Amino acid sequence: MDRNDDDRVNGRLHGDQPEAGKDGMAMRLLYMVIIAIMLSLSQTVLTLITVIQFVIMLVNTGQRNQRLADFGTDLGIWMAKAARYQSAASEVKPWPWTDLD
Template sequence: MARNDDENLEGRLSGEQPETEQDSILERLLYVVLIAVMLSLANTVLTAITVVQFIVIAVSKGEPNERLADFGTDLGIWMAKAARYQSAASDVKPWPWTDLD
């Protein structure tokens, strides 16, 4: 079974959240700034894999690389979790502070 089916994605994005201790406002600010830098890097990586995947599709007559597609899914889920932390929708910090899933 593929890792990126809709049922698995829903659970990975908004499933049960582990109990966490709320950070002080200064700690949260530090994490938000650090995660913002990581999100910027993630956006650059996403752009790179998009270009590579497009080339793969063009060369292989429409067949995408499954590993790149799965990596893109994982990256998108990480970005969603990072955005949830930054917007205070969740107190759970994304990877590397918690498991990637």
């Protein structure tokens, strides 16, 4: 990733966030369980795209698939936002409750 990509990703993670109201503890628990399931699924998806990207690079003499690389970046950002909500570092719920940006 070059410097501009680092700045773009940093802005998506730590930039302006939408206003989020505080949920009650029961609702937060429900959201946390749902997000935990989604995080588990996202780890499986990340493993799959890792294997697919490796095979593509093996066949194409090291050339990566840019769409898969971009999807991996987006998935990683979503996972980071989900982890921030899970750990109570943020009140902003990740997609699908907010825009994927």
